[in-house]
Structures are given as structure tokens and as C-alpha cells.
Amino acid sequence: MTTEKNNKIVKPFLRWAGGKTWFTKHIENYIPKDFNDYYEPFVGGGSVFFYLKSKGFIKNKAYLSDSNSDLINTYKILKNYSNDLFEILKTHIDSEDEYYRMRSTGFTDKIEKAAKFIYLNKTSFNGIYRVNRNGEYNVPYGRRNLNILYDFEHLKDISIALKNTYLSTLDLIL
Numbered sequence: 559m560t561t562e563k564n565n566k567i568v569k570p571f572l573r574w575a576g577g578k579t580w581f582t583k584h585i586e587n588y589i590p591k592d593f594n595d596y597y598e599p600f601v602g603g604g605s606v607f608f609y610l611k612s613k614g615f616i617k618n619k620a621y622l623s624d625s626n627s628d629l630i631n632t633y634k635i636l637k638n639y640s641n642d643l644f645e646i647l648k649t650h651i652d653s654e655d656e657y658y659r660m661r662s663t664g665f666t667d668k669i670e671k672a673a674k675f676i677y678l679n680k681t682s683f684n685g686i687y688r689v690n691r692n693g694e695y696n697v698p699y700g701r702r703n704l705n706i707l708y709d710f711e712h713l714k715d716i717s718i719a720l721k722n723t724y725l726s727t728l729d730l731i732l
């Protein structure tokens with residue numbers, strides 16, 4: 559299955575430090591025409607994965623991992639529970655009060671956690687993922703004046719792109 563819709567390239571949906579979008583236009587020179595499963599540790603915002611998936615290079619299973627468990631949870635929820643997630647995202651408001659209320663709320667439910675992660679990534683100062691010693695996200699509010707908070711069509715494309723993936727939290731010690 560390919561996520562290619564009228565040649566549309568699915569772009570990453572997260573703001574993520576060190577993203578490799580700039581590299582995707584070169585990558586086709588280095589990718590074999592045919593390969594079996596695809597493995598990407600350090601998947602981060604997934605620009606390389608979503609590009610290769612959109613272009614139909616990844617035909618079989620993709621094994622994606624990252625040491626950031628909040629990130630991997632978010633991908634898993636988008637893959638498996640996108641409708642439930644979207645219902646929560648539809649209730650979000652971009653305001654400073656709401657940002658700090660959300661930032662300080664500890665959710666136990668994994669869908670709520672994913673919704674919080676996406677919300678903070680979208681509305682924080684620069685989208686970087688930074689936590690303090692207690693593991694608490696401590697990036698300030700972004701004042702981005704967003705007209706539209708979420709592009710649900712895009713999120714749906716992301717969910718489809720993730721369908722044949724195996725997602726895991728892996729801390730690779732190099």
C-alpha cells in the first residue's frame with residue numbers, strides 16, 4: 559500500500575528539531591529500488607519515512623523507533639485510534655491560559671497523552687521537546703496566533719501512512 563494520493567507527498571506533522579526534510583530531495587539517489595522491510599531508528603518527526611512511504615519506496619513493514627516514548631505513543635495512537643484522538647483535538651483552544659493548563663495536566667490515558675503532545679508541539683514557543691529533570695515539558699507558550707490549530711486531512715494521511723508500521727521505544731546506545 560502506498561500513501562501516494564495524486565502524487566501527494568505526506569509531510570511530517572510535528573515540529574521536530576533536526577528534521578531531515580531538506581535531505582529528502584537527495585535521498586532517492588541512495589535508496590535501492592527494491593528492499594524488504596524498512597528500519598528507521600531515530601525516527602523523530604519522520605520526514606524521511608513519510609517521504610519514502612509517499613513515494614512508494616516502502617512496500618512492506620516499516621520498523622520505526624525512537625527513545626522518546628511520548629513521541630512513539632503519539633504515533634501509535636494516530637495509527638490505531640485516530641478518530642478518538644481527533645474528537646479530543648477538536649476541543650482544543652489556542653490560548654496562553656489553556657496552554658499552561660494543558661502543560662501542567664498529567665494525563666494517564668494514552669489517547670489524552672497523545673492529544674496533549676500534539677497540542678504542545680503545535681502551540682509551544684518553537685516546538686522543541688524539552689523536559690526538566692522530573693521529565694516535565696517546560697517549553698513556554700508560543701503566541702503563534704494560529705488561525706487553524708489542526709489540519710485533520712493531514713493527520714488522517716499520517717494515520718494511513720503509519721498503518722503498516724511497527725512502532726517501538728528504543729534507546730540505542732551507540
Ligand SMILES: C[S@@+](CC[C@H](N)C(=O)[O-])C[C@H]1O[C@@H](n2cnc3c(N)ncnc32)[C@H](O)[C@@H]1O
Nearest residue numbers: 576577578600601602604605606624625729730
Ligand atoms: C533529528 S531526529 C531524527 C530525524 C528523522 N529521522 C527525520 O527523518 O527527520 C533524532 C531523533 O533521535 C532520537 N534519539 C536521540 N538519541 C537516541 C537514542 N540514544 N536512541 C534512540 N533514539 C534517540 C530523538 O528522540 C530524536 O527524535
